[in-house]
Amino acid sequence: MTVSVMEETLNPYQIAQQQIDAAAAYLNLPEHVTQILKQPKRVLSVSFSVRMDDGSIRVFEGYRAQHNDAIGPTKGGIRFHPEVTLDEVKALSMWMSFKCGVVGLPYGGGKGGVICDPRELSKGELERVSRAFMEAIADFVGPDKDIPAPDVYTTPQIMGWMMDTYSRLKGVNSPGVITGKPLIIGGSKGRNEATAQGCVYTILAALKDRQLPVQNATAAVQGFGNAGRIAARLLSEAGCRIVAVSDSKGGIYDPNGLDIERISALKDHSSIREYGESFVISNAALLELDVDILVPAALENVITAVNADRIKAKIVAEAANGPTTPEADRVLAAKGITVIPDVLANAGGVTVSYFEWVQNLMNYYWSEAEVLGKLETNMIQSYVAVRDLAQEHSTDLRTAAYMISIKRIAAAMEARGWI
Numbered sequence: 340m341t342v343s344v345m346e347e348t349l350n351p352y353q354i355a356q357q358q359i360d361a362a363a364a365y366l367n368l369p370e371h372v373t374q375i376l377k378q379p380k381r382v383l384s385v386s387f388s389v390r391m392d393d394g395s396i397r398v399f400e401g402y403r404a405q406h407n408d409a410i411g412p413t414k415g416g417i418r419f420h421p422e423v424t425l426d427e428v429k430a431l432s433m434w435m436s437f438k439c440g441v442v443g444l445p446y447g448g449g450k451g452g453v454i455c456d457p458r459e460l461s462k463g464e465l466e467r468v469s470r471a472f473m474e475a476i477a478d479f480v481g482p483d484k485d486i487p488a489p490d491v492y493t494t495p496q497i498m499g500w501m502m503d504t505y506s507r508l509k510g511v512n513s514p515g516v517i518t519g520k521p522l523i524i525g526g527s528k529g530r531n532e533a534t535a536q537g538c539v540y541t542i543l544a545a546l547k548d549r550q551l552p553v554q555n556a557t558a559a560v561q562g563f564g565n566a567g568r569i570a571a572r573l574l575s576e577a578g579c580r581i582v583a584v585s586d587s588k589g590g591i592y593d594p595n596g597l598d599i600e601r602i603s604a605l606k607d608h609s610s611i612r613e614y615g616e617s618f619v620i621s622n623a624a625l626l627e628l629d630v631d632i633l634v635p636a637a638l639e640n641v642i643t644a645v646n647a648d649r650i651k652a653k654i655v656a657e658a659a660n661g662p663t664t665p666e667a668d669r670v671l672a673a674k675g676i677t678v679i680p681d682v683l684a685n686a687g688g689v690t691v692s693y694f695e696w697v698q699n700l701m702n703y704y705w706s707e708a709e710v711l712g713k714l715e716t717n718m719i720q721s722y723v724a725v726r727d728l729a730q731e732h733s734t735d736l737r738t739a740a741y742m743i744s745i746k747r748i749a750a751a752m753e754a755r756g757w758i
């Protein structure tokens with residue numbers, strides 16, 4: 340298939356709008372409904388100052404976008420990354436709405452970001468940035484309003500600092516304001532693994548649908564953080580052969596299979612590339628490996644019109660948000676590649692965040708088995724609903740997932756009298 344590279348946009352906000360149009364075309368919706376969905380309802384842009392360890396003052400910029408709150412409060416992570424942009428945060432908030440919709444959570448979508456590189460901050464500086472950002476957005480978020488969570492380069496510890504800042508400002512302990520917290524202050528068992536675990540549930544279901552055996556199925560995983568590292572471990576435990584993994588500095592590849600436990604230990608103490616010079620591979624080459632399963636688990640726009648034709652995986656499971664552009668989606672579909680879209684594949688994270696929030700509101704906590712049992716049921720039911728709708732309309736899984744969510748959000752907007 341020939342695709343004009345010149346025409347392809349890599350702006351995530353425009354991409355999210357294109358995806359809405361693609362699904363809306365099947366739904367016969369009034370124009371004003373898509374118009375509402377194609378932009379966030381509210382966006383907050385903040386700047387705040389932080390004293391650095393050397394005594395200087397640095398000014399940071401951050402955003403929080405709330406896409407749609409017809410179904411319930413908005414929900415979604417906070418990203419700390421040097422390349423955060425307002426359009427990226429807006430797109431991520433839109434994807435959160437469709438994610439919550441497809442797995443049936445009583446939330447709309449939200450997302451936040453701070454332009455910073457936490458890898459260059461000391462622990463003290465990171466804490467001051469985290470607390471200052473929460474202070475700047477405190478009136479915009481809340482347990483019944485907008486509930487943040489972790490995303491790229493944010494951690495349970497950061498969620499803990501943010502929850503503490505919010506609670507101090509409001510004068511009441513408010514664990515429900517944020518999820519992904521450390522267990523001791525109201526985190527949920529299973530939240531740390533939830534994104535990867537949910538993704539693996541959908542991969543196992545897709546392998547079954549494609550009549551591919553799990554044992555020895557080959558997998559390449561891009562990104563070795565919360566989503567990628569745990570997905571590699573869980574896939575390996577399920578019997579798959581992980582042949583390649585990577586982080587921001589590059590990857591390693593062994594067609595005979597990698598020792599994920601050893602790589603994890605290397606990552607904690609030095610670098611995954613210490614696995615061996617001869618195994619080193621670039622992030623770009625990892626994506627093009629001839630594997631059964633490819634898991635992009637890092638950032639957006641890694642599968643584009645430029646490389647889509649060279650993707651050889653049978654299943655692409657989007658643990659990351661927005662790794663595949665619409666042009667690339669068309670190429671992958673034409674090649675018969677199953678793309679499990681981000682809004683479904685990585686919805687395990689927000690699903691267990693929802694469980695965490697419910698536990699916080701009840702002040703009653705569940706066992707890990709209970710959390711994972713509910714997660715598996717929800718992920719599989721959602722996967723089946725998306726797959727069946729895609730088959731019914733002869734479309735791809737992303738469009739079907741959006742159709743399910745858009746219908747739910749439109750019904751909520753109608754029930755509230757907004758449309």
Ligand SMILES: NC(=O)C1=CN([C@@H]2O[C@H](COP(=O)(O)OP(=O)(O)OC[C@H]3O[C@@H](n4cnc5c(N)ncnc54)[C@H](OP(=O)(O)O)[C@@H]3O)[C@@H](O)[C@H]2O)C=CC1
Pocket residue numbers: 489490491492493534561562563564565566567585586587588622636637638639658659660661685686688689
């Ligand atoms: N955490 C969650 O609950 C959820 C996360 N997601 C999505 O999953 C993706 C990853 O998030 P998460 O795992 O939480 O983030 P983490 O911060 O835990 O990990 C990010 C990983 O991506 C790597 N990375 C960064 N830049 C690049 C790059 N250019 N090429 C290759 N790898 C890179 C990082 O490398 P290094 O280690 O070298 O820094 C790190 O290993 C994001 O798209 C996020 O939105 C989706 C749903 C929920």
Ligand SMILES: O=C(O)CCC(=O)C(=O)O
Pocket residue numbers: 414415416417435438486487488489490518519660685686688689690692693
């Ligand atoms: O856990 C959450 O609330 C949201 C996680 C997230 O940011 C995402 O799913 O992209």
